[in-house]
Amino acid sequence: MDLAYKIFLDPFVQMGTAPDLLMQTLWEGLVAGVLYSLIALGFVLIFKASGVFNFAQGIMVVFAALTLVGLYEHGVPAFLALAITVGVMFGLAFAVERLVLRPLVNQPEIILFMATFGLTYFLIGFGELVFGGEPKVMISDQLLLPSGAYRVNMFGGFVQMQKIDVAAAIIASLMVAALAVFFQKTRIGRALRAVADSHRAALSVGISLEYIWVIVWFAAGIVALATGIMWGARSNVSFALEIIALKALPVLILGGFTSIPGAIIGGIIIGVGEKLGEFYWGPLLGSGIETWLAYVIAMVFLLFRPQGLFGERIIERI
Amino acid sequence: MFYREVGQFKTSYAADQALFPILQDKIGILLILTIAFIVVPLVATGFVIDSIITPVLVLSLAAIGLNLLIGYTGLLSLGTGGFMGVGAYACYKLATFFSGVDIIILVICSGFFAAAVGTLFGLPSLRIKGFYLAVATLAAQFFLSWCFIRIPWLYNYNVSASIEVPTRTLFGIPVTGPTATPVTRYLIVLTIVTVMTWIASNLIRGRVGRTWMAVRDMDIAAELIGIRLLPTKLLAFAVSSFYCGVAGAMMAFFWLGNAESESFSINQSFLVLFMVIIGGLGSLLGSFLGAALIWGLPIVMRNAPVVLGIPVTAATMEHITSMTLGVLIIFFLIAEPNGLARLWQIGKQKLRVWPFPY
């Protein structure tokens, strides 16, 4: 009885009696959610256009951030370093298409998925080799990203919102809007969707797979860079980020693997859900439940709706 | 020339369906077993056994477990590390409670605990397919990892949150703990792995294996023949987790001598997954080959600079190993998606017609 009280009543009471804390938690959840969404967005881009689940997206985030910071540490001015990093991500996209995707075209998706595992290990080793393994500080000031916090008084207390988080939310929204327009309205966007459906069919109507793939991996690389900058600004840039990228999976499950709005909404749901769970129910179970809570939420969700919130229902034709 | 099967006729279906129908294969396996059981303990140093041979055997068993799930039944699982951990911690608790019982029996029992947990996390597989199922197993993996730290009862409230393996004896000889010799531990692991591999091959060649493969290849058609999907998938999870659990228990008791949550983390899951992929999906031999390569390669690479006299730091070697592993995975997927086992088969084909080219 006491346990039931603790699970079902107490947390809500806590929420009600300290609404400013609730707001703070919600805000933290929203911020985390935005970052999850950005990572998920990178996955969605590549999956939507090439049917490949790019396990290396997480390491691409780290790699992009490391390149940026590493260049700066070697004396390159901030914005030039940014431009060069963009170029590096393009180079990476080009190399991946040439060396990994092209030889594996038409192979079943599971093979391509496993190839991205290989890519991940390679980038981890390469990144550590070139940049060293210690955590680094993101050059947020030099990139003119705001620091400090807003303090909003409400509900008798206050809510603290880091300016960098607000900036992250705004930048993420802009990126999502741009990508959505790109996919729906442009010729290349249409070609991307065609390729996602069937490599062979797209080839047969003359769409150049190589060109499309380079573009889409480059776009994902840009998203990865933005994510790396945002995330690195909040906490340092280290290889631990790579595992956090796995968090994008529950987001993708909720939002569907091919939906951009789904990635955003899914990310926010997971981020908020996780923070609420951790803050209000966490003390009950012990700390650290955020390592698995998101996955369990996603799994439960899958049981009721196996294709996710926005995903397409696959009807098997016999 | 040596490998021709011409002239070897089978006069019964039983002989036709035997494990090693060709005489040369029979001789080959006998040779391998002789080397494993007799030659290695006499010749190899304790260091080599402890750092290479025993680990490869243990990981091969885990790879077989995962292969049964992914390669034969087509269910993608990323929870291998967690299931191995269940086996290890279960064995530890059993050893604590039943200190008089034979340790080998406890190891087998801990497999059942892992099987139970595996079956539980396999339940979603009725509704969830393919990739999404991998996420459910990830939930299992992260949850179990969390449990291994956050439930102190599992490691007997040890301050360091790790389990220290107690000394247990078999016929008066210490087989676990600090006093057990590498050879003793190796022989026990070898026996268990050999028996369980034989059982796995029996399952695969019979009705059970066919139902698994049917579910993997086309589950709709499998239903049509009268195969019930959920029991089949759950059986696959149960057996697979059993194998992983036993492997985990052996890892703690006969290889490392201790263990902690990190030994059974998501990284372990990925490691075993790569062994299965590179070794070859759907191949028992592949599980062994993959384990040998994935475990052996870093060791070779770590020691190569020393042997060759090239001055490279250990850390750098780690990074290069990681890169090499990544490149190797991609290379294998491009060149031979069916893994080392397929290369082996191709090799045997060539041997059949040797010295002729075709």
Added chain:
Amino acid sequence: MRAPTDPDVAAGEVLLSLENVSLSFGGVKAISDVSFDIRKSEIRAIIGPNGAGKTSMLNVINGFYHPQRGRITFKGETRAEMRPYRAAHGGIARTFQNVALFRGMTALDNIMAGRTLKMQRGFLWQMLRYGPAMAEEVEHRHRVEEIIDFLKIQEIRRVPVGRLPYGLQKRVELGRALAMEPELLLLDEPMAGMNLEEKEDMSRFILDVNDHYGTTIALIEHDMGVVMDLSDRVVVLDHGIKIADGTPDEVKSDQAVIDAYLGVAH
């Protein structure tokens, strides 16, 4: 292969009947209020232009699709819908338009898989293999070899089915269905993609199965010559509606059928 003996249904009696079955997917009506029956030991053809709902009909009988309305009576038991497992248990076997073989397995293994329902030996014996499990395996191997002889596919036993040419794949699939010792065999376009010789072979197999083992057969087929030669009775579907039902001769001269195939607007 033994002839299925069922004291419940004698030759000539109704084995399966569908009453007022309607099936739709979302807004698309695949089958509208169709009723017909299949009598034991007959060869029943289901024909009609493309998109008429023929495959959907078979899927309903099998239990893959569940009709929104109507009833299915099989061997005396009436249900609102069938389930694949129950259909298999009751003795319904099936082949598919796009061959649904297990591509990772050999031809022999595929047909052995068809014997799964008949294999009893439990998991523990399977682990051991030597002993009862092996004896059962050998016993079923005998049966399967009879089928292999019957279909003349001895040479390709050990070939992974993915490598076989289309015609042989269809034969292996037929073998797998026969391995279930079915009472009702559903064939979805068994002659599709075959040349004249292969069609004659397949027709011979179908007739033999029906003759020797008394297996009731329902087949979807586009080749009119085959339909007229093989079948005892024909049911014609068009746009999900039954437009004719009778012997091949009756159906051949039915005006509605001629219109449907010639595409007269109606």
